[in-house]
Amino acid sequence: xxxxxxxxxxxxxxxxxxxxxxxxxxxxxxxxxxxxxxxxxxxxxxxxxxxxxxxxxxxxxxxxxxxxxxxxxxxxxxxxxxxxxxxxxxxxxxxxxxxxxxxxxxxxxxxxxxxxxxxxxxxxxxxxxxxxxxxxxxxxxxxxxxxxxxxxxxxxxxxxxxxxxxxxxxxxxxxxxxxxxxxxxxxxxxxxxxxxxxxxxxxxxxxxxxxxxxxxxxxxxxxxxxxxxxxxxxxxxxxxxxxxxxxxxxxxxxxxxxxxxxxxxxxxxxxxxxxxxxxxxxxxxxxxxxxxxxxxxxxxxxxxxxxxxxxxxxxxxxxxxxxxxxxxxxxxxxxxxxxxxxxxxxxxxxxxxxxxxxxxx
Amino acid sequence: xxxxxxxxxxxxxxxxxxxxxxxxxxxxxxxxxxxxxxxxxxxxxxxxxxxxxxxxxxxxxxxxxxxxxxxxxxxxxxxxxxxxxxxxxxxxxxxxxxxxxxxxxxxxxxxxxxxxxxxxxxxxxxxxxxxxxxxxxxxxxxxxxxxxxxxxxxxxxxxxxxxxxxxxxxxxxxxxxxxxxxxxxxxxxxxxxxxxx
Numbered sequence: 001x002x003x004x005x006x007x008x009x010x011x012x013x014x015x016x017x018x019x020x021x022x023x024x025x026x027x028x029x030x031x032x033x034x035x036x037x038x039x040x041x042x043x044x045x046x047x048x049x050x051x052x053x054x055x056x057x058x059x060x061x062x063x064x065x066x067x068x069x070x071x072x073x074x075x076x077x078x079x080x081x082x083x084x085x086x087x088x089x090x091x092x093x094x095x096x097x098x099x100x101x102x103x104x105x106x107x108x109x110x111x112x113x114x115x116x117x118x119x120x121x122x123x124x125x126x127x128x129x130x131x132x133x134x135x136x137x138x139x140x141x142x143x144x145x146x147x148x149x150x151x152x153x154x155x156x157x158x159x160x161x162x163x164x165x166x167x168x169x170x171x172x173x174x175x176x177x178x179x180x181x182x183x184x185x186x187x188x189x190x191x192x193x194x195x196x197x198x199x200x201x202x203x204x205x206x207x208x209x210x211x212x213x214x215x216x217x218x219x220x221x222x223x224x225x226x227x228x229x230x231x232x233x234x235x236x237x238x239x240x241x242x243x244x245x246x247x248x249x250x251x252x253x254x255x256x257x258x259x260x261x262x263x264x265x266x267x268x269x270x271x272x273x274x275x276x277x278x279x280x281x282x283x284x285x286x287x288x289x290x291x292x293x294x295x296x297x298x299x300x301x302x303x304x305x306x307x308x309x310x311x312x313x314x315x316x317x318x319x320x321x322x323x324x325x326x327x328x329x330x331x332x333x334x335x336x337x338x339x340x341x342x343x344x345x346x347x348x349x350x351x352x353x354x355x356x357x358x359x360x361x
Numbered sequence: 362x363x364x365x366x367x368x369x370x371x372x373x374x375x376x377x378x379x380x381x382x383x384x385x386x387x388x389x390x391x392x393x394x395x396x397x398x399x400x401x402x403x404x405x406x407x408x409x410x411x412x413x414x415x416x417x418x419x420x421x422x423x424x425x426x427x428x429x430x431x432x433x434x435x436x437x438x439x440x441x442x443x444x445x446x447x448x449x450x451x452x453x454x455x456x457x458x459x460x461x462x463x464x465x466x467x468x469x470x471x472x473x474x475x476x477x478x479x480x481x482x483x484x485x486x487x488x489x490x491x492x493x494x495x496x497x498x499x500x501x502x503x504x505x506x507x508x509x510x511x512x513x514x515x516x517x518x519x520x521x522x523x524x525x526x527x528x529x530x531x532x533x534x535x536x537x538x539x540x541x542x543x544x545x546x547x548x549x550x551x552x553x554x555x556x557x558x
Binding site for chain 1 (some may be wrong): 400451517523539542548554
């Protein structure tokens with residue numbers, strides 16, 4: 001299989017990189033996927049090792065023990081939690097369940113929103129680059145039509161900025177008034193370290209609100225797949241009906257339960273990400289790159305127009321050194337000069353800065 | 362109306378995972394600490410009245426919460442835990458060992474099966490609804506009910522229309538607080554909070 005000239009549609013495709021540059025996945029410095037730089041919690045790894053023999057049995061139906069622990073952790077009822085084999089399973093489910101003729105998205109946004117539907121009518125609401133991709137709440141509310149299915153990432157991906165909670169509540173309430181559903185994707189919110197920004201506490205009130213999130217990224221278990229939705233219990237009943245009982249594998253459940261109880265790892269993650277993000281935010285402008293104001297574990301960057309260099313070309317230059325970035329030219333409303341990098345640990349960040357310096361010189 | 366439902370704090374039997382039902386088991390130290398934590402969490406709530414089950418674990422939890430709010434607690438037997446009859450005092454594995462058929466039957470027909478010497482979920486809900494009607498006639502504001510796991514879960518399942526077989530699966534650990542806005546069939550979940558065990 002040749003991957004020549006093809007950009008992965010998502011970050012984290014170390015398999016394609018292996019094909020293309022002949023580098024083993026373990027040796028790749030992957031800045032294209034936004035995963036906790038500390039790797040999985042040591043407790044989770046230990047629990048997986050101990051529980052490995054479990055794989056000869058079917059998983060617990062509905063992974064109810066994990067659901068109960070997660071519900072308590074999130075401060076919602078178990079009846080409000082729907083687990084998924086990755087957040088993307090629930091994003092696809094929301095699309096199939098609630099699509100009634102139009103999907104309304106921000107541009108740019110995560111490319112999976114509105115996928116899983118044949119011939120979906122997708123409308124993009126452009127965010128302005130010169131305004132730092134902020135969300136103009138009033139104008140967005142005006143754009144909502146009855147029956148719309150809206151997806152909003154908070155923080156938004158790939159821009160990395162956080163939208164104000166009050167503005168999002170206004171959008172949810174406007175949706176409730178005119179009969180539109182709003183999916184808020186908080187897959188990267190845990191890295192911000194401010195749980196008060198979450199809209200999960202509103203899901204018990206606003207039945208048109210679906211909060212989806214992921215344990216994959218924060219707990220660094222993307223290979224195990226684990227996501228969840230928090231919704232009104234009535235919506236949860238509807239979603240559960242369409243999902244198979246054994247979608248959460250035993251090891252994912254074991255790893256997640258161990259991770260949720262690892263408070264020191266959780267705190268260390270938030271601290272490391274903040275420190276390293278701020279370090280990159282200080283250093284990157286020195287290389288002549290525009291850095292958009294991110295608050296999570298990744299940053300959107302732009303190569304100035306004066307450099308006749310595209311993100312695609314930068315990837316080609318960094319690839320042989322085993323460094324992956326996320327070229328963002330396939331995002332609506334971004335340019336060939338945009339790319340995204342994950343925030344990693346200091347030694348890796350230094351290697352990236354060094355490599356970028358050489359490429360941009 | 363706004364209803365805050367609280368499950369009593371931990372008892373030794375909770376810790377040993379014994380079915381308590383209507384046996385009168387007091388809070389343990391963890392349970393008292395949980396009650397104090399709930400009192401702190403609720404100190405700024407505008408609460409009209411506090412009702413509690415007349416079992417000691419609920420009454421004591423309610424009294425600890427009531428003190429800073431300067432309210433009297435009103436004990437009412439209709440808030441008692443479901444009676445588990447002959448199963449009370451035993452752990453799940455002991456019950457399953459001694460009453461395997463009855464337990465299976467109870468699991469399959471959770472709403473109307475009467476536990477040997479005890480109560481069914483439907484009977485429990487009947488007394489609970491009678492109390493709720495009395496309360497809604499007397500109070501327009503927020504009412505706090507200090508009660509039990511079985512009562513809270515049965516009520517939630519009945520109002521949410523869930524599969525009764527899942528009734529016992531969705532955990533509400535001791536000390537769990539759930540704040541609800543109830544308007545006929547419409548229910549909003551405003552808050553869920555569980556103090557550490």
